[in-house]
Amino acid sequence: MEQKEVTFQTGRVLLISICHFIHDVYSSFLAPLLPFIIEKFSLSLTQAGFLTTAMQIPALLNPMIGKLADRTSFRYFIILAPVLTAVPMSLLGLAPNYGVLMILLFVTGISVSLFHVPAPTMVYRVSGAKTGRGMSFYMTGGELARTVGPLAITAAVALLGFDNYYPIMVAGIFASTIMYFKLKDIPVAPKQKKSVSIRETCRRMQSLLLPLSAIVVVRGFMHGSLAAFLPLYIIQKTNDVWLAGLSLSVLEAAGVVGVLTIGTLSDRFGRKRMLLLSLVLAPIFLLLFVYSNGWFRFPVLIVTGFFLLSTTPVMLAMIQEYSVDGSSSANGVFMMISFLARSATVVLIGFIADHLGLEKTYLLCSGIGFLGIPFILKLPGKGEKSEELFEVPTNAG
Structure with missing residues (x-):
């Protein structure tokens, strides 16, 4: 290698x-x-x-x-x-x-x-x-x-x-x-001389992909509830359309800062630590957001967006570091899982909100958010790569 x-x-x-x-x-x-x-x-x-x-x-x-x-x-x-x-x-x-x-x-x-x-x-x-x-x-x-x-x-x-x-x-x-x-001159020629099947890619990276997939699903409940229904929730609470539109912009802007900050800090403090920090604080601040009133909602929303939307670069970095010299196959599998999880959770959140209302749905989603913590602890550390991860079997197809 x-x-x-x-x-x-x-x-x-x-x-x-x-x-x-x-x-x-x-x-x-x-x-x-x-x-x-x-x-x-x-x-x-x-x-x-x-x-x-x-x-x-x-x-x-x-x-x-x-x-x-x-x-x-x-x-x-x-x-x-x-x-x-x-x-x-x-x-x-x-x-x-x-x-x-x-x-x-x-x-x-x-x-x-x-x-x-x-x-x-x-x-x-x-x-x-x-x-x-x-x-x-x-x-x-x-x-x-x-x-x-x-x-x-x-x-x-x-x-x-x-x-x-x-x-x-x-x-x-x-x-x-x-x-x-x-x-055009960047060195990106394939580094694997033999083809590795998608199944084999999943098998080699299952110790990483399985807990990451669970984290994506858990995070999807919090992210989906805010991305899809935040303006509606604000309108229900304040009857102010302008505030509803501003709330989503505030969430996205906080996410931009979070993405730039948390991914960079993970180089110094470790991927698992930053994921754990983000996915502990995000549900806590989502709970605070539900119970906050007036303009105080916006500082709480900023912190929620900062930590909730900041996890993607950390997970992408982990996928690349645990694959064979940076694998597009591994990233493709992870992106498909993310797509399926995002699509399914938004539909389920809408169904729950129809029956419980948005406020109780947000409380439920924040509770689900804490379920990601055990899966973060199951993620392999940076130095735990198995040699098997980098071997290309002779019968790979």
């Missing part, structure tokens, strides 16, 4: 992070565009919901995309993804019918996977000994995009109209062009 380069390549890490931002700005367009799409094509809410599903279905292919990335020079997946996402998302206003909309969004979903599955592996390769810092920069790009994207597309439609906003694809084309010249 090759020794990992110890130098933190700041320029390349920042470039990948900026391209993550540009890419995810485009992939965040669907929700703010739905009112225009529904009006133009006279869609029912069910049909509108299927558009989101069409974009998300390719996430089920993440493990296979990861395996393909491990067997090829995956730099071109990352280089091409911004343009492959920008073009279809910029053409939604020109789609002649519902079927074409579905195709454009399905293509976008594939591109999203092509970028997000191998990108953490590239970040790992260029972060040297500071994987947590690299993942923090990378995830900050994605978190910022979810804040800026809806504003950008709303402004574009306001200026150009829904049928004519397609010129904004230029930014994605430019990003891919810059990525090509800056990353």
Whole structure:
């Protein structure tokens, strides 16, 4: 196994992070565009919901995309993804019918996977000994995009109209062009000479993937309840639409700071310690949020978002460090699990809220949050890698 380069390549890490931002700005367009799409094509809410599903279905292919990335020079997946996402998302206003909309969004979903599955592996390769810092920069790009994207597309439609906003694809084309010249020489040739099956990848990493999957599910209840229903909860409590919108922005902004901070600190204080800190404090402050009143809710919400949304770069760093020289296959499996957990928990949270109300649902979700603590303790330490993890069996397929 090759020794990992110890130098933190700041320029390349920042470039990948900026391209993550540009890419995810485009992939965040669907929700703010739905009112225009529904009006133009006279869609029912069910049909509108299927558009989101069409974009998300390719996430089920993440493990296979990861395996393909491990067997090829995956730099071109990352280089091409911004343009492959920008073009279809910029053409939604020109789609002649519902079927074409579905195709454009399905293509976008594939591109999203092509970028997000191998990108953490590239970040790992260029972060040297500071994987947590690299993942923090990378995830900050994605978190910022979810804040800026809806504003950008709303402004574009306001200026150009829904049928004519397609010129904004230029930014994605430019990003891919810059990525090509800056990353075409980065050493990302496959380091595994023999193919390893997805099943074998799961078997080798089960001591890490199993507790991480449980943590993702537990965290999903807290995250999903806030991301999906926070504005509604604030409206129920205050009847103030402006405060409801501000609350979600406050949560996301706190998450950006948390992502940048906790991932970086995990390089110094350890992945498990920072995960434990985040997933102990997040449910505590979610409880305080439910019982707080007036403007005091916002400082509590800031702390909740800081710790709750900050865990992803730590988990991505762990996946890369415990895989074979940074594995896209392992990241693909983890991303598929995250997608399934996120989709299932939001539906379940909605069902619970229909029966118990949002306040009791938040209390329940914060209680579930504490269940993640034993799984953090089961995570292997950084020095506990098994030699078996790095052996490629002769019968791997």
